[in-house]
Amino acid sequence: MINGRAYKLRVDGVHWRRIDGDVVALNGRRSTYVASNAAGSLLWHALADGATRTGLTDQLVRAFGIDRARAAADVDAYLAQLFAQDLLEP
Numbered sequence: 001m002i003n004g005r006a007y008k009l010r011v012d013g014v015h016w017r018r019i020d021g022d023v024v025a026l027n028g029r030r031s032t033y034v035a036s037n038a039a040g041s042l043l044w045h046a047l048a049d050g051a052t053r054t055g056l057t058d059q060l061v062r063a064f065g066i067d068r069a070r071a072a073a074d075v076d077a078y079l080a081q082l083f084a085q086d087l088l089e090p
Contacts, residue, residue: 008050008089043078
């Protein structure tokens, strides 16, 4: 993943809600559901407006007190999952 690049959730065909702190989304283009835990929900909301990898990493560090390397690895894994499910803008 590229540090300075802005990532943003796809808006066409994706419908989501926050439920008890988690995110549940329907990808209408693929007819699949996606659910995110608290960390994923934090990242999801940031991605709804557009965010960089560095910004996402910073948010995880602040919210969960984890070290920066772990947060960056978690962000990379989350972004890769969203790309694989066609949930991010190209």
